Amino acid sequence: MSIRKLFFSVIVVLMISVVGCNQTDDSSGSGVVAYLTIPQANEVTGFHIDETSGSLSKVSGSPFLTGASPFAVSIHPSKTFVYVADALDNDVVTYSDEGGTGTLVEVPPRVAVGTTPIALANDPTGHFLFVANSGSGNISVFSIGNDGKLTEAANSPVQVGSGPSALKVSNSGEFLYVSNSNSLSISAFSINSGSGALTPVPGSPVNIGAAPLGMAIDPNDKFLYVALPQQSGFTGFSIEPNTGTLSSITPVPFTAGTTPVSIAANGTYIYVANLGSNDVSAYTYDAVTGLATPLSDSPFTAGTGPTSVAIDPSGAFVYVANGQSKNISGFKVATDTGKLNAIDGSPFSTASAATSIAIQ
Numbered sequence: 001m002s003i004r005k006l007f008f009s010v011i012v013v014l015m016i017s018v019v020g021c022n023q024t025d026d027s028s029g030s031g032v033v034a035y036l037t038i039p040q041a042n043e044v045t046g047f048h049i050d051e052t053s054g055s056l057s058k059v060s061g062s063p064f065l066t067g068a069s070p071f072a073v074s075i076h077p078s079k080t081f082v083y084v085a086d087a088l089d090n091d092v093v094t095y096s097d098e099g100g101t102g103t104l105v106e107v108p109p110r111v112a113v114g115t116t117p118i119a120l121a122n123d124p125t126g127h128f129l130f131v132a133n134s135g136s137g138n139i140s141v142f143s144i145g146n147d148g149k150l151t152e153a154a155n156s157p158v159q160v161g162s163g164p165s166a167l168k169v170s171n172s173g174e175f176l177y178v179s180n181s182n183s184l185s186i187s188a189f190s191i192n193s194g195s196g197a198l199t200p201v202p203g204s205p206v207n208i209g210a211a212p213l214g215m216a217i218d219p220n221d222k223f224l225y226v227a228l229p230q231q232s233g234f235t236g237f238s239i240e241p242n243t244g245t246l247s248s249i250t251p252v253p254f255t256a257g258t259t260p261v262s263i264a265a266n267g268t269y270i271y272v273a274n275l276g277s278n279d280v281s282a283y284t285y286d287a288v289t290g291l292a293t294p295l296s297d298s299p300f301t302a303g304t305g306p307t308s309v310a311i312d313p314s315g316a317f318v319y320v321a322n323g324q325s326k327n328i329s330g331f332k333v334a335t336d337t338g339k340l341n342a343i344d345g346s347p348f349s350t351a352s353a354a355t356s357i358a359i360q
Helices: 001-016
Strands: 032-039 045-051 056-059 070-075 083-087 091-097 104-106 117-121 128-133 138-144 150-152 164-169 175-180 185-190 199-202 216-217 225-229 233-239 244-249 259-267 269-274 279-285 292-294 306-311 317-322 327-333 340-342 356-359
Touching: 001 104, 001 244, 032 244, 070 356, 091 117, 117 164, 128 164, 138 164, 175 216, 185 340, 216 340, 225 259, 225 279, 233 259, 259 306, 279 306, 317 356
Parallel strands: 070 117, 216 259
Antiparallel strands: 032 045, 032 356, 045 056, 070 083, 083 091, 091 104, 117 128, 128 138, 138 150, 164 175, 175 185, 185 199, 216 225, 225 233, 233 244, 259 269, 269 279, 279 292, 306 317, 317 327, 327 340
């Protein structure tokens, strides 16, 4: 399945029905906020996360209007700005978080990018924003001003493989990885810390023989994990620390559920959202080899059509955006085993179907 076909199949799944949001507004503010893109309604929705229970309450003023078909969201490391890619308007919208409450106010102008932007990534320093343009097969690179506004870098856009669908910046900020779903490859670049210029690392692109989608990097920048929807699994690579070069850690993909599309990792566990089997596969992984081992009770039931999975910064909770059932599955992570237990009140309704989730 090409990324374009997968993109439109997800949109079809998301437009089956509409469910109203049943969370009340919360204007009290919170240190942790989750934002979700809602393509059908041209909105981004925000939820406060209770740092004790993991329960969700809607941010005051949410949802917030975007352009046509917002498909990806990224939060600036300062937590002051939020960026949303509009897949059908071919632009990126900048928002500021007013007073640290989670309430978003648009910061014009909207900036033009390539065709069909469907993925975003900030570097950890907050200096750069990268945009994957699926239709035009390139990456737009922007520098970020103190006011959050975007200025396209001199080297932008940078051509990659066909159908770039996901981005991941290393935690060091030195490397950018791009999953090219149509050309069955991963592009890898070093990032110039001053200009944001992208330079291919040795061996890039890496041909993997299957369409890659969502990606995750462990906190120590040792391993890159890549979801393979057509293979019902995911693959792993070790990252050479000086060059960013990728080396496969196993010739056989790790088994997941049906149509895995999104993946998240912390220092101990990996979680994979399976669009087709409506669940989350969970693994522990070896800190030396990167090899993943399924948890004994995995997979864990999510809603219908999960499209995106994210771990909160504390590592205590996992959240899954469910496209078809129009809600968020919230889980508390068992600290000793990594197993997922449903949070009280889960699933939490969204205003409509979500394609991506980001947590600050």
